[in-house]
Structure formats: structure tokens, C-alpha cells
Amino acid sequence: MISTTCPYCGVGCGVRVSGGGGRPVEVQGDPSHPANGGKLCVKGAALAETLDMEGRLLHPELDGQRVSWDTALAAAAAGLQRIIDEDGPEAVAFYASGQLLTEDYYVANKLMKGYIGSANIDTNSRLCMSSAVAGHKRAFGEDIVPVSYADLEAADLVVLVGANSAWCHPVVFQRIMRAKQARPEMQLVVIDPRHTASCEQADKHLPLNPGSDVWLFNGLFRYLWQDGRVAHDFVTAHTADVDAARAQAASASLETVAQETGLKVDDLTDFYRLFAACDKVVTLFSQGVNQSSAGTDKVNSIINCHLLSGRIGKPGAGPFSITGQPNAMGGREVGGLANQLAAHMALEDPQHRERVQRFWGSPVMAQEPGLAAVALFRAVAAKKVRAIWIMATNPVVSLPDADLVKQALADCELVIVSDCQQHTDTTAHADILFPAATWGEKSGTVTNSERVISRSRAFLPLPGEAKPDWWIICAVAKRLGFSEAFNFDAPWQIFREHARLSAFENKGGSARAFNLEGISELDAAAYEQLAPTRWPVRHANAVELFSDGRFFHADGRARFIATPPRAPVNAVDADYPLVLNTGRVRDQWHTMTRTGKSPKLADHRAEPFVNVHPHDAMRQGLREGELARLASRYGDLVARVVFNGGVREGQVFVPIHWSDQNASDARVGALVNPEVDPISGQPESKHTPVRIMPLTVGWHGFVLTRVPLSTEQLTYWVKVSGKQFWRYEIAGRNLPKDLSCWARDWLGAQAESDWLEYMDQEGGSYRAVLLENDQVQAGLFSARRADELPQRGWLSSLMTLDAINEEQRRGLLAGHSLGEEVDAGPTICSCFGVGRNTICAAIRERGLTEPGQITACLKAGGNCGSCVPELKRLIAQVQAEEQ
Amino acid sequence: MSKVEPKTSGNWQRICKLDELHVNVGACAKVAGFQVALFRVADNEIYAIGNYDPNSGANVLSRGLVGDIDGRLVVASPIYKQHFDLKTGECIEEPVASVKSWQVRVSDGWVEVGHAGEIAARKPRLVVVGNGMAAMRVVEEVLRVAPDLYDITVFGAEAHGNYNRIQLSPVLAGEKQVDEIMLNTPDWYARHGIALHLGDEVVKIDRSRRLVRAASGYETRYDRLLLATGSNPLIIPVPGKDLPGVVSFRDLRDVDAMLAAAKTHKRAVVIGGGLLGLEAANGLLRQGMDVTVVHLQGTLMERQLDPRAGDMLKASLEGHGVNFLMSAQTEAILGDARVTGVRFKDGTEVAADLVVMAVGIRPNIALAQSAGLRCERGVIVDDTLQTFDPRIYAVGECVQHRDATYGLVAPLWEQANVCAAHLAQMGFARYAGSVTSTRLKVTGIDLFSAGDFSGGEGSEDLVLHDHARKIYKRLVLKDQKIVGVVLFGDVSDGPWYFELMQQGVNVTALRQTILFGKAGEEKRKQAS
Secondary structure, eight states: OEEEEOSSSTTOOEEEEEEETTEEEEEEEOTTOTTTTTOOOHHHHTGGGGOSOTTBOOSOEETTEEOOHHHHHHHHHHHHHHHHHHHOGGGEEEEEOTTSOHHHHHHHHHIIIIIIOOOOEEEGGGGTTHHHHHHHHHHHSSOOOOOOHHHHHHOSEEEEESOOHHHHSHHHHHHHHHHHHHSTTOEEEEEOSSOOHHHHTOSEEEOOOTTOHHHHHHHHHHHHHHTTOOOHHHHHHHEEOHHHHHHHHTTOOHHHHHHHHOOOHHHHHHHHHHHHHOSSEEEEEOHHHHSSTTHHHHHHHHHHHHHHTTOSSSTTOEEEEOOSSTTHHHHHHHTOSTTEEETTEETTOHHHHHHHHHHHTOSOOOOSOOOOHHHHHHHHHTTSSOEEEEESOOHHHHSTTHHHHHHHHHHOSEEEEEESBSOOTTGGGOSEEEEBOOTTTOOEEEEOTTSEEEEEOOOSOOOTTOBOHHHHHHHHHHHTTOTTTTOOSSHHHHHHHHHHHHHTTOGGGSSOSOOOGGGTTOOHHHHHHOOOEESOOOSSOOOOTTTTSOOSSTTSOEEOOOOOOOOOSSOOOSSSOEEEEEEOOTTOOTTSTTGGGOHHHHTTSOSOEEEEOHHHHHHHTOOTTSEEEEEOSSOEEEEEEESOSSOOTTEEEEESOOOTTTBSSOOGGGTSOOOBOTTTOOBOTTOEEEEEEEOOOSEEEEEEESSOOOOTTOSEEEEEEETTEEEEEEEESSOOSSHHHHHHHHHTOOTTSEEEEEEETTTTEEEEEEEETTEEEEEEEEESSGGGSOOSHHHHHHHTOSSOOHHHHHHTTTTSOOOSSOOOOSEEETTTTEEHHHHHHHHHHHTOOSHHHHHHHHOTTSSSOTTHHHHHHHHHHHHHHHO | OOOOOOEEETTEEEEEEGGGSOBTOOEEEEETTEEEEEEEOSSSOEEEEESEETTTTEEOGGGSEEEEETTEEEEEOTTTOOEEETTTOOBSSOGGGOOOEEOEEEETTEEEEEOOTTOOOOOOEEEEEOOSHHHHHHHHHHHHHOTTSOEEEEEESSSSOEEOGGGHHHHHTTSSOHHHHEEEOHHHHHHTTOEEEETOOEEEEETTTTEEEETTSOEEEOSEEEEOOOEEEOOOOOTTTTSTTEEESSSHHHHHHHHHHHHHOOEEEEEOOSHHHHHHHHHHHHTTOEEEEEOSSSSTTTTTSOHHHHHHHHHHHHHHTOEEETTOOEEEEEESSSEEEEEETTSOEEEOSEEEEOSOEEEOOHHHHHTTOOBSSSEEEOTTSBOSSTTEEEOGGGEEETTBOOOSHHHHHHHHHHHHHHHTTOOOOOOOOOOOEEEOOBTTBOEEEEEOOOOOTTEEEEEEEETTTTEEEEEEEETTEEEEEEEESOOTTHHHHHHHHHTTOBOGGGTTTGGGHHHHHHHHHHHO
16 A cells, blocks of 8 residues: 555645556545545546556657667757757756656756756746746745645635636535535635536636636725725735725726626625625635736735735635646746746845855856746747757647647757657657656655645556656756766655755745755655655744745735736637637546546546537537537637537637547647736636637547547547547548448458448448457447437447347447347247237236237237237236236 | 007017008018018908018018019019019019018007017128138128128138148248148138038139039029139249149148158259248258259349348358259259259259249139129229129239239238228228238248338438348338338348338438337437
8 A cells, every 4th residue: 555646636635556566556545645635536536547558658769769768868968968059058948847746847947947057947837827826926925825725624705716626626625515514604606707517516606707807806805995804904014015906906896897897796796795704715716817818917816805804824714826737836846937946936036046056056057037838839939949858748739829839849959758658749749758657656746735745656667668757857967967966866865955955044934935944854764754744844833824924025024916907818809709718627637648548537528529608609500519610810629519518608618638649629729829927927728719610520420449540531530538448439521432341441340350230321320330259349330410329338338348248239230228128038929029028918917818819909910820829828828827 | 651650569569550551552661670561462461571672682672563473472673673472572583582571460450570589581691702811801800890791601712721821831841730820610610600612612603693603513692702712823834834743832732742742852943032932942941852942033032122131041041051043044844754853044954853833923813704803913903892893802812902912911901801891881991002011931030021122213221231140121211201121130120110111100200220120219219
């Protein structure tokens, strides 16, 4: 039994893993972990289904050829060195990920900022919470999340803003729900343009206009002020610039806010009154706030309200940024963003730069912020950055204007990718591929949304030639000539250096809240045993952050920030009349490289879809269940139209998960406008003007197969994992003329194969199933309309069988079981197909005594009459039985 | 007619006062349900005979003129002028058309008619030519709805009782015994008072005298005649067709001949790869013979099957051990004392000890034709199964209705029901023709076919094929209705498709699931 941490969202649940080493792996919640207390969501519970070696990258590759580690590392180092020599350190960049462990992150950041000498290291965390980071820094002077999950349970009011936690942070949401069950007076308000799953259990849902959050919270600020809810003592003693915020909020009258947010004055008043009335309020926010060109202001408009009312630094109160990745927080702690330095020290501060350089003893030090994600890939496209090393992330799918990213990588001189999967939309462009260890194989630490550092422990051997990311980074660093600074043998050594840096010239947290001095001398054994630990970890007993009113600006005061509302950068217009919102679905995570392996998780939402309001659908001629093409000025995709996604008129929602690996055309990143927040650099992923139109196809279908199939001839396809098989949802413009021939060829049937076929050429239906020794190998089902296809469930269940029986075989082409109904028994009357059991039942139940009566009831015997003797016998038989 | 005041006393029914009857003027009274003609020829001389004139089929005798012929008091029928003896009811010109005479008396000035237990009018006579399935189904139906209407006489050319002809194949195959396919026992005929003449073929119909004569010379008159003479097997006119060892497959005699041949001979050739030929082939194979089926066409049962199903059927039968010579035209049947082989147009020969001709049937219309009834391929009938002569009905394989002739059992049933209703004087039903379906009665081979599947303009195909399980299903749609069904290997839904086809159901809503069967459709309905 090994305790480790779930690799998905930022809740950071502890899991216990048993098995492995030949025995089946089982994953359960860790009852002792403070984040989840033993609970897991469906994704976490299905982790064991994602551990197979399918698609794993197991060997280094150079230009698509397998090479030795030595060759690959030498090529990477030489390539980077050559470009640095030619164009300077700004010409190379790292693009890392919130899925790296803290130790991986630390050495990557150290290499780029202190040894290569550029700050061109950014991460996918830029897409997820950089606005929160910026907002925290502006308000608190340091990137500090001032609440914990326990505060959610202690709160009288929880406000979810731009967060569908029921789906995206299910364990935290369930903690809120349990608290609400225990204290029914506890209120939950959801602020989200969409009516999400989280709204189902909320007391109130405020479906505000996309991007109008600042108006809403400025209005709240004004209301609190006017309502006399200002915590004067706190504001006076511990904050600054309240007047600027107040002046800004003055314009946010109820009527104006109602107009700007599209909410009713009554609803606004109710919410404001509730907020004002509750002492303990936690505002939990996520990507709906952060992923915006005004994300940082949104964050500050929220924090402003908490500062003004003093609802911070005490139990059950505070603004709570919840992160989407397992180690976004760890990345922030090591400084793994282009505008950070390390250990919460500021890149723009010369003293900090000097201190970090002195600590590292490094030859150089980045002097100014590097390129943030969107700008970074534009620089790659512009050939200003000539080499990029992408670690544990999939920017061709996830970045805005993703087609530009794809092209940029295609044209880039040197693309190095470290990944655990061989085939992703990003590895497709790699010159050098490093096989990285993945969850369960690598060891280190992660930090969750409530600042708890937990160990991620290995319970599986490294497969093939895979290596941990820290090892790969250090190996390249050594070949770049930095042997001494990267001479690490194990993660615990890196962690100790990271912890020591946090405590460096920061005794007792005097300079920076982020301080791990209490665990900065761990040896290998102590590190191995490290229990979940919330930072700061100081030697002396210290008070909870902010509870003493101390913030981390130089003057120790928090700052109010004036947040002038501004609309999303791109407004809808006649050409692009709808607002595209993006997000996660319940059972998938990121680009599905892990969750996509789980058949269980595939069931919930198998296909990329677009939620459309029925009125918009009607206007555009869309029908539910059919395919639609969605286009922005940047790119387009194809998805299935689904009503009832909770979107309001004028808005559409598309999930972020599908990539070119599992769908023909479903990278929503390609559509997202590459507009960013001017302060945080976070892209506006929740607001892109788009248009939608029906995708005209001639047929729809699906395929079940035990081997991956070529998808070349298909207009539309999605690949869905099943248990030992794949399902493809497909569609095309024209069916091939000779369907039978095409299907046989595609599914790999030979002339003598066991092959079942159904064809209704004029009706547009075709079905075929290939078997081998009574095991279903593949099945193809197509129809003119999507709703004419059979359900997938029963057929999929047959794919899990070694052999099917005759009854199942009879149902194959129908696509559903023909069994289960009362077995009619062997046929007695062939003319009317009446079975023995049916006849006997009728004799018994209706007390029939003559064949003529049977004929009257069941028709049996009424045609050729050849079964009449048998009918007589059956009557006698039944009568004998009854006596 | 005088108004009567009926009063009954014992077996005598009081009719009217004596002085209410005028001398030499008939009157009619209803006695015990019968019309009785009363005549007062002198003051106290009163006679009563049946009012129904059998010659005209009308209740008219009370309106006839009274007179005498050679001293016999008679009344002349007002229609055809036959004379009836007032004392005996005898028809002087047509003794067989005599009527009943009733007892009559005057009591206390009242005229009374006696109606003792012996009272019964002569029932109209229904004569049935043919003792096959169609004929007997009509009789059964008539007995069911009008049990006392007719005196019934049945002539059967075969010496056997009535049997289920379509079960001859299982008998040949040894799967059923003869007594298992017998339908109505002699006892059954007796119980229903039916005069049964077995092995006595009707050779003549005298329509003017409404009389039939059997081969034995026996004659009987009819009021209604039902022709159900069935069909004859086609015999191809080649040399040797009459040789011993050449049989058809039509009746029990043929089956007996084949069974006997199978005991002593080895090689059988069946000419004709249609339904009957294949069943014969299967039966002979079961009886241990080496069987070769010779077929003129390239596809077996080409009128019921499409080439794909025909090929599957051929493969299946070949699997059973049947040999096939396809597209083979018989030129001669060889042999001297007994058949020894068959020669074909291309000169090839095949040895045979038994040749079964199963190339089709032809309606048996000889009797009807000789009686001057209108015939073409079959006896022409209208939608009530009435022939050219309104007293004569016809059903079964001998009839031609709306240009169609039938060789299957289902249309017979439909015809029989309509015909019986009319014979029972409850006729409002109309027979509009039958849509037929075919099944092959060969154990281990499931085959169902109905309708037209030749394709053509506007027709649409739904096809299902499970190669390994030898299952093939094809529905042909036209204007969204089923017009053809071919099922091979799994025929369980044949009746359902057939019903949808017969009823002309628009199957648009079923189209996506219909070929997966009724069970599948019901499951789908449940699911939705």
C-alpha cells in the first residue's frame, strides 16, 4: 500500500494504491489526507484504468528515430547551445506544466533563469491561474491563497464564481454539500453564465453576462459601502488605497450593474444582501474569473469586497482561487512562470535576483520577464524563439489560436518534447522526444489549492527507458556544462534545495510568506515519510496567514485595486454572433492523454459537443444530435449539437478535451481568440465570438474495433476508449458506392471471414460485424441520421466477451439484445411463428381445451394445420400437469 | 291470401274458419315454420301441400291453378307449370321435385293442419365434387354456421378419406404417418349426415336437370353444387413419360409409389427444382435414395427466391446430399420396361430408377368445361366463388379468380370462408384474391418467401446476411410498403412481414428496425 496524490485537478486528493508488480492495481481515497479524507471523484477512482502502456513513449527519439538517451540528450544540448550561441539565451524557451512535480519544475526554472540566463520559461499554468497569481500579488504583495478547504465548510455563504466545481473539483464540492447538509442554513450561490451542474444544488444562480464579473463585484463593493458593512478598523489598520476602489465602484449602481450583467435588480439585491449579512463568506473562483482579458481585475474586484468587509484572515472567510492542475501551486512556488523568479521572489526586484543568484551560485541571471505562453508561441512563430522544450503539456491543443501554435511548432528549428505519451498533437512536431515517467512512476511533491504539499510516490517501475523529468532536465543541464549545479541523484535533494531557498534570508517568514524552513533539512528517509504539510512551514509557532492583518507588500498592508470594468476584447458581431465559452466535462481531464484511456470515463461524454440554446439552434438550422461546424476568426471545429447544456441564448459551450489524437476536428483551442489579460498574460478562453452552422454529412455511424483504424476517408471521427476496444463515432459526406467492399476492406475482413451484414441502400443504412471464433472483432453501423443508429451500450458490452452466444449473435446487427423477453420456446406453429412455451402458457392461463381455441388466441394452427396434433398433445400435457 | 288466426291444439294447428277458404283458390299458411299451400276443392274437401316449388326455388304453389290430370287433383306451379298431386305432393313431370303433403281436417268449423314429429321439409341439397382440403373446409364452415341447411353429398375421386395434402412431404420423408395427416374420419361424415362417395369420381354434370353422375353410374340431384376438383400435375411431353417408375407428386398414391420404389431402387431423379420437387427430393433422400434434382432454370425455386437465396438453398440441400443439375432441359426419359435414366438436350444422360415429375400443376377443369361452365386456365369464379352458373360454386386449385390461380393452402382457406358464407345464405363477404407466402417443408431448412422481389423501378431492398449461420433476409419495399419477402435460415418473422405486406402497412417508421424482427421492434419500442 502506497500513499500518493491524485494527478488530476488542484484539489490534490490523497490516494492509496495497492497492487502493482504483476497484481492488479487498485486505487482508493486516502482517509488520512486532509484534502479528501478518503473520498475520490470518478476520475480519481478510475485511475487504475489509465495505467496501461498503450501509446506510451518508452524510448528517446531523434527526428522520429529511436536513439539512445546519450544521443538524444547530446542533440538537445547541442541544439540549445548552438542557438544560444548564435542568438543569445532569449532565443530558447521552456514551456512547462502544472503536471510537473515541484522538483522537476524547480530544476527547469533554475536552468533557464540562472544558467541559460533567460526568463523564457512559462507553463500551462498561465492558461489556468495566472490572473489569480497577479491578483494576489497586487492585493497581498505575494501570491498567497489565504483560505483552506476547511474554511469552505465553516462558511455561512459560499459564492462560486466562474467555477463548475461539481464537475471540475468534485471532492471539494462534495465537502461543501456535506457541510450544507449538516447546516442547511449555509448558502451556496453560483455566479456563472451557464447553468452548470453546480447550480443544481445551489440556493441561487446568477447567470450573468459573460465577462461582466467586475461590474457585479464593484456593485457589491458599492452596496457593502452604502449598507455600512465596511470593516473600518481592519481597512484603516491593514489596507491601503480603499478610496481609489470606492471611487471606481461609485459608478456601479444597482441599475447599471443590472444592465451590464443582465441580472435582475431583485436578484442582485438578494445576493448583495446575503453577502452583507454573512460574516463568514468564501468566494471560490476558478477559470471563469481567471481566463479573461480582465482576469486580474476580476480577481481584485473579488478580493476588494473581502478586504472591505474584513472577510479575510479568519476562519470561514476569504477569496479562494481553486486551481485546475495537480501542481500549478508548486510551479508558482518554484517561480516557474516567465514573470516570476523563484520561491516567491520577484524577477523585477534586483535584490531578489541577486539573492537567488547568490544562493544558486549561478553564472548568470535572467534580468527581465520572459515571454508568457501566448506571446511565447507567437515568438516561436516569428522565429525569435528558435528552440523550445515542451514538458508534460500539449499546447497544440490547449493554447488559444492553436492552429498558429501548431504551425509555429511545425516551422520551429528545434522542438524538444518530454512526454509520457508517444502520440499527442504536440509530440507530432518534436525533433527530439524524451520519454518521461508519469504518475505512479515518478516521485516528488505537489502543492494543492489550499497550499498543502503532498508526496507523489512511485509504485510502478519505470517502463522502457522512461526517466523522471528532473533527471532529463539535469542531464541536459550537465551537457550544457552545469554539472555541479544540477548534480542531483534524487528528488529529495532537489526538494531540500528548494526548501532552503524558500527560507534563504527569510527567517521566520520575515520577508516572504512562502517559507519551508521547517522541512528544509529533510534527508531521504524523512522526505519519503513526509506527510501532507501546509505551508508556510516555519520553525516557530506562527499564526495563520493574514490572521494578524499582516500582508506582504513592503508596508505590510493589503491593497485595494480600482477595477474599471471592461468588456471582453472581442465583441460579437453579425459575422460571429455567438459567444464561445469553454471548459471541462465531468469525466475528462485536459487533453485526455490519461483520462482518455479509461472506458468508464468515456461513457459520460464520449464525443466532443457544443451546447447550443435551442433558439440559436433554430435560427441556424441545427438539430440536436447532428453535427455542427463552429468557426471563429481563428479556426474552426466540428462537434455534435447538444441542447440543455445550460447555456443562454447567444452563447455556446465546447469542452476543451478533444485533440487530433481522438477526434477529426475538435480542438477548441483553434477557435479561442489569443487575447490576454494585460497584467497576467492569461488568455481569454471563455469569450470568443463565433458562428455556428450545420455540418452537412450524408451519413452517420459508429465503429467498434479491437485495432485502431485508419480515419483518412472520414469527414468526421471521434475515437473513444472501451475495454479492450475502441469505438469510433463517424460521419461522412457520401457513402462509398460498394459499401460491402469498403467495409470489409476497412475493418480487415477476408473473403472467408465470419461476416454479418445488413444493408438498406435506399434507406441509407448499413451494418456489418466481423467475428472470429465467435468473438466480435469489429462492427460498423451507419445510417442517414444519427438518431437512426442503435445504442452503443449493448454492442460495447459484447466487445468485452471472449465469445458471444447465438442469442447475442442474433441481436448483433439489430444492435440490441433480442433476448430477455419471455422465451417463446421451440417453434410449434411455423406458419405464425408461435412457440411451445407461448402455447403452453396460453393453455394454462386461459384454460384452453381445444386446438381451435389456441388458434383463436394465438393463430397457431390456423393456417396449414400441421401442428394441430401437437397442439392437442400440448393441451393433454398441460392438463395432465395441472391435475 | 286469407287472413288466418293461428290456434294450436295438440299436433294440429288451427288455421282459419272453413268459410274463410274459397273453393278452388289456394291459400298459404305457416305451419311449424314451413309454408303450406291450402286448397279447398269442394265444400269439405281440403288439401295441404308444401308451398315451395323446387323447380323454381320459390314459395308459389298456393297461387297455382287447381285442376285435374287423369282424375288426379293437381295444382300447376305458376312458374314452370309442373303439376303437383294435391293428395301426395308428387310432381308429375319431375318426380324428384315432389313436395310434402300435409294432413288436414275440419274441426268445429275450423281448418286444422297436422304437424306431427315426422314433419320436415326436404332440405336443399348441396353436392360437393371433391374431398380435398378446400372442399372440406367449405363443408366444415357451412356446418358451423348453418348446420341444418343442406343435405350434403360428397364425392371423392381418391379412395382415401380427406387428408392434409400439404403434409405429403413429411409422409414421404418418413416424419409423419398417413393417419397423422388424415383430417376428417368416416365417422365424422356420418355424424354430420354427409353422404360420402369415396373412389367414385363425378364424370358428368347435367346443369339443366341439376344432377351429377359419378363414374359408378350413381346420380344425384343438387340445389347447390360445389366444385373443388383441385389440380393435376404437369407431365412434360417427352418420350418415356409413361414408363413405369415415372411418377408425379400429387397424392397419397404417388407417395406410396415413391416409398415402394425407395425400398427396391437406389437412384432417383426429380425433374423440377420448385417447392414440390425439392420436398420430393428431400423425402426420397430420407428414404435412402441417391437423389438428383434436374432444374430448367439456373436458380432453384426461381419464382419464390432470388438468386442469392436460391444459391443458399442449393448449398444447404447439397449439404444434405442432394445432387443438382441446373439449367438442364429434359429431352427424354429412357428405359424399356422401367425407367433407366434421363437424357438432356445437351446429350448428357443420368441414370435413374425413379423419375419424379414435379414441374408444376394445372387446374383440373375437365368436368367444369364439359358442363359448359366458363373456364380459362381454371374455372372462372367471381368474388363470391360463384361460377358462370349461379347454382354452382368452385373453390381451391381448380379456380381462376381475377386471373390468378393458386397452388398454396392459404388462399384455399380464404376462398372457403367466403364460399361457405354464401352457401349458408349469409353471403356478404367478398374474396378479393390472396397474397401468398411459401415455406419449404424440408427439415433443417427454413425458408419463407412472399410477394414480388424481382426489383425494378422504385423498389428498395433491405438485406441482412449472416454468412456463417446461413441466414439471409430480404425485404423489398415499394412506396414504403412491403411487396416482397425472402427469408432463409431464420423465418421466425415471416408471418409478421407477411401480415404487414397483406395489410399494406406503411413501414416508414419501422424501416430502421424491421429486418431485425418483431422481437427487435418491440424491444426498441420498450426502450423508447
